[in-house]
Amino acid sequence: MSYLIIDTDIGVDDAYAVKLAVLSGELLGVTTTYGNASVVQTTKNAKLALKTWQKNFKVYRGASRPLVIKPPVNDGHIHGIDGLGACYENNESPDADDAIHFIVECARKYKGEVTLLTIGPLTNLALALNIEPNLPNLLKGVISMGGAFGRDGHTGNMTHFAEFNIFADPHAAEEVCSAPFNLTLIPLDITHQVLIDEKDIASYHDEFLSNISKFYLDFSEKYEKFRGMCVHDALTAVYYKHPEFFEVTKSPIAVSTEGITFGQTHRIISSYASIPFDIFKDRPVHNIILNGDVKAIKEYMCQEMNKEN
Ligand code: RIB
Numbered sequence: 001m002s003y004l005i006i007d008t009d010i011g012v013d014d015a016y017a018v019k020l021a022v023l024s025g026e027l028l029g030v031t032t033t034y035g036n037a038s039v040v041q042t043t044k045n046a047k048l049a050l051k052t053w054q055k056n057f058k059v060y061r062g063a064s065r066p067l068v069i070k071p072p073v074n075d076g077h078i079h080g081i082d083g084l085g086a087c088y089e090n091n092e093s094p095d096a097d098d099a100i101h102f103i104v105e106c107a108r109k110y111k112g113e114v115t116l117l118t119i120g121p122l123t124n125l126a127l128a129l130n131i132e133p134n135l136p137n138l139l140k141g142v143i144s145m146g147g148a149f150g151r152d153g154h155t156g157n158m159t160h161f162a163e164f165n166i167f168a169d170p171h172a173a174e175e176v177c178s179a180p181f182n183l184t185l186i187p188l189d190i191t192h193q194v195l196i197d198e199k200d201i202a203s204y205h206d207e208f209l210s211n212i213s214k215f216y217l218d219f220s221e222k223y224e225k226f227r228g229m230c231v232h233d234a235l236t237a238v239y240y241k242h243p244e245f246f247e248v249t250k251s252p253i254a255v256s257t258e259g260i261t262f263g264q265t266h267r268i269i270s271s272y273a274s275i276p277f278d279i280f281k282d283r284p285v286h287n288i289i290l291n292g293d294v295k296a297i298k299e300y301m302c303q304e305m306n307k308e309n
């Protein structure tokens with residue numbers, strides 16, 4: 001058997017990923033974290049999305065702040081002040097069972113069968129690892145949207161070096177990348193290649209996704225001069241079902257937790273045979289997705305989003 005858990009700071013592009021996870025037919029539950037909004041708000045958002053889609057999945061509430069640093073400031077300029085395009089009144093309760101224990105309990109119960117999609121800061125996964133050090137052997141895999149490695153100039157969207165999910169909690173990201181998870185990282189290098197426009201969104205025939213996307217599209221049109229959006233998080237759910245659409249680069253991953261490169265993800269790019277101070281020594285090798293078949297990814301998203309129509 002295969003099962004999914006999706007860990008989200010549900011924001012607009014997260015909602016596309018959550019919808020695909022729901023459509024996978026393998027979803028066990030949704031865990032929430034701070035990130036695009038507070039964890040109180042993202043828990044409410046996850047419940048609102050699932051209720052709108054008439055899907056009865058449980059939502060579990062996770063971390064309210066990073067392991068070490070202060071939480072990111074949510075000014076709402078991309079996802080709206082509520083994280084979902086500020087277009088729905090959300091009366092859902094923020095109360096929920098604990099996300100960290102849910103992840104660990106599922107991993108123990110379904111040993112080797114659960115894949116965790118993370119589409120926000122990695123705090124929940126790091127906390128779960130602290131509770132259960134054997135988690136990398138219990139989970140089938142982790143597919144994580146985050147990071148940036150500089151391909152075609154995609155180096156960061158929070159600083160010149162750092163992508164938001166990693167920047168929000170680099171200590172958690174460093175703990176996760178140092179652990180022997182079957183980890184696939186989906187960074188800006190590929191997510192910036194997959195842009196959808198209003199026509200693509202309309203082709204999904206999902207009123208909720210269309211409505212919450214308007215705010216993000218307005219932002220893109222104003223600042224990026226393009227009325228469209230990167231569906232960063234959705235690529236985790238696409239990779240889960242169709243890894244063949246993506247090119248895998250194998251490398252250990254290190255994360256800067258201080259200095260001007262704070263929040264930057266690093267892979268081995270030098271070809272030196274021996275390095276005196278090898279920061280990658282003894283680190284596990286992970287999968288990094290730097291490229292993929294954009295046409296196949298977009299065609300699959302449209303087909304999957306219409307599966308139940
Ligand atoms: O950098 C992109 C990531 O930051 C996505 O997960 C998006 O939802 C935002 O949280």
Ligand code: CA
Binds near residue numbers: 011035036120
């Ligand atoms: Ca996200």
